[in-house]
Amino acid sequence: MKMRRRRILSGLAVTGSAVTLAALAGCATVGGKRPHVLVVGAGWGGSTVAKYLRLFSDGRVDVTLIEPEAAFVSCPMSNLVLAGRRQLSDITIPYDGLVRHHGVRMRRTRVTGVDVEKRRARLADGGHVDYDRIVVAPGVDMMWDQVDGLRAAREQGRILHAWKAGPETLALRRQLEAMPDGGTYAIVIPEEPYRCPPGPYERASVVAAYFKREKPRSKVLILDANPYVTSKGALFKRAWRELYGPMLEYRSQHKAVAVDARRNTVEFEVQDDVQADVLNVLPPMRAGELVVRMGLANANARWCHVDFLSFESTVARGVHVIGDSIQIAPGMPKSGHMANSHAKVAAAAIVAELLGLPVNPHPMLTNVCMSYVDDSRAIHVASVHEYVAAQKTFRTVPGSGGVSEAPSQLEAATNEAWARNIWSDMLS
Amino acid sequence: MGRVQMVRKVRLVFAAAVLVGAATAQAQGSGSVDPQAKRLYTRALAATCAHCHGTDGRAVEGGASIPLAVQSREHLLGRLLAFRSGARTASVMHQLSRGYSEEQLQELAAYFAAQKGEQGRNGR
Numbered sequence: 001m002k003m004r005r006r007r008i009l010s011g012l013a014v015t016g017s018a019v020t021l022a023a024l025a026g027c028a029t030v031g032g033k034r035p036h037v038l039v040v041g042a043g044w045g046g047s048t049v050a051k052y053l054r055l056f057s058d059g060r061v062d063v064t065l066i067e068p069e070a071a072f073v074s075c076p077m078s079n080l081v082l083a084g085r086r087q088l089s090d091i092t093i094p095y096d097g098l099v100r101h102h103g104v105r106m107r108r109t110r111v112t113g114v115d116v117e118k119r120r121a122r123l124a125d126g127g128h129v130d131y132d133r134i135v136v137a138p139g140v141d142m143m144w145d146q147v148d149g150l151r152a153a154r155e156q157g158r159i160l161h162a163w164k165a166g167p168e169t170l171a172l173r174r175q176l177e178a179m180p181d182g183g184t185y186a187i188v189i190p191e192e193p194y195r196c197p198p199g200p201y202e203r204a205s206v207v208a209a210y211f212k213r214e215k216p217r218s219k220v221l222i223l224d225a226n227p228y229v230t231s232k233g234a235l236f237k238r239a240w241r242e243l244y245g246p247m248l249e250y251r252s253q254h255k256a257v258a259v260d261a262r263r264n265t266v267e268f269e270v271q272d273d274v275q276a277d278v279l280n281v282l283p284p285m286r287a288g289e290l291v292v293r294m295g296l297a298n299a300n301a302r303w304c305h306v307d308f309l310s311f312e313s314t315v316a317r318g319v320h321v322i323g324d325s326i327q328i329a330p331g332m333p334k335s336g337h338m339a340n341s342h343a344k345v346a347a348a349a350i351v352a353e354l355l356g357l358p359v360n361p362h363p364m365l366t367n368v369c370m371s372y373v374d375d376s377r378a379i380h381v382a383s384v385h386e387y388v389a390a391q392k393t394f395r396t397v398p399g400s401g402g403v404s405e406a407p408s409q410l411e412a413a414t415n416e417a418w419a420r421n422i423w424s425d426m427l428s
Numbered sequence: 429m430g431r432v433q434m435v436r437k438v439r440l441v442f443a444a445a446v447l448v449g450a451a452t453a454q455a456q457g458s459g460s461v462d463p464q465a466k467r468l469y470t471r472a473l474a475a476t477c478a479h480c481h482g483t484d485g486r487a488v489e490g491g492a493s494i495p496l497a498v499q500s501r502e503h504l505l506g507r508l509l510a511f512r513s514g515a516r517t518a519s520v521m522h523q524l525s526r527g528y529s530e531e532q533l534q535e536l537a538a539y540f541a542a543q544k545g546e547q548g549r550n551g552r
Contacts, residue, residue: 348471364473365476366479366524380520382520384526384528414519418479422478
């Protein structure tokens, strides 16, 4: 395999025509090693791009994946852990499928810095990795400075976000379990864009279902910085009215500016303070720290503009950004499904460029976001997106997509199938 | 062994031809795209179905999603067109199928019908 690749590349290099050299311009290893792509972060985007770079290249491109965590923990479905309907182990998947089935090299460490000119990443374990292309998929980081006192309150374990599934999901579950019947759980939502638009409303719904089941005198309060429910609004509001009545209250235009952990109180820009027994505050979010440090966050110093044909950064050549860190196109949510979709477009484009093929001029994306409204019923929003060359962006295909008519058990089964298949598509 | 070498040689010549041709290709309509690039685009298009139906249409066992890789081309295309026209109801597919052109649905049906029908690996 190695031999064949070397012969193909060197064979081409000696043809020497300007056309061939131009075709290989994206590949820094002409006449030498096989092309090598470094992927940073093994979440929804990173895991998928690692697997699909191997698949789409039929193993002709080497892939190294850097991830500090031992296993993948899914944010989608994690609200069911909060509601006591799933265990954390149900949403935890090992990374070894990527290694065993697809030949991805994994290194369990962090990237501390990237020299874009030299195409070299420095690692926290003291080593470094050289690459031909790098795909950065760091997800989101929290803008702690936007809500006074929140970082300290979280570090004390008092006020959590649990917006990255894992131990914090369990910690918030314990707070809900410890809350006496008759207490109030409040979830505080930042202004758009944030990771997983329907996620906070699903969380409020399934926590309300848990209260209805086990603590019927308790209350769920949604304090939303936005002027309306940002996803599946009509469906959620109808479900809340019908299923939970006065148990669940929605308040718009509540932009949090500070918290007081001692009094379990959140302060808002305009509205009165709110005190709750369990306070779940989602801070405003931005692109992951690594891409900010790399200077790639060129959209309001918060998100990364990319060339949507390949998800290459508009700042740095040879650097691709996928998933929640990018400046989204119209109608494109920051979702796990969408990150998986970004990854496949990026993988196909990178493989094309490394193998000297033209990049697909008309890539497609899909998105399906499913949400539970109680223990057994779910709703969805779906869309299909196509690249439009004239506008250099993706747009929702006119006439495609839509939402559920009503919550159903069938959609809950579809949601379960979606989760199992997309986890397999990323990691197995 | 001799056959393998021959295959390699053929691939080498093919790859070289593809590379030289590719850089000059207009890459606009599907008619002008070389076969290796076209195959890559089709795989990427088919990957937009993998979220619910598994990689290459091999759905995880026991789920509610239909495994596409065991269906015939005619059956798949018939279903997709019926979802698209509204003749057949669905929870999500009537909305997703309207995002693809008829030509793309034909391409997808042909691709999945050509896949082996083994089960997808369960991630968990």
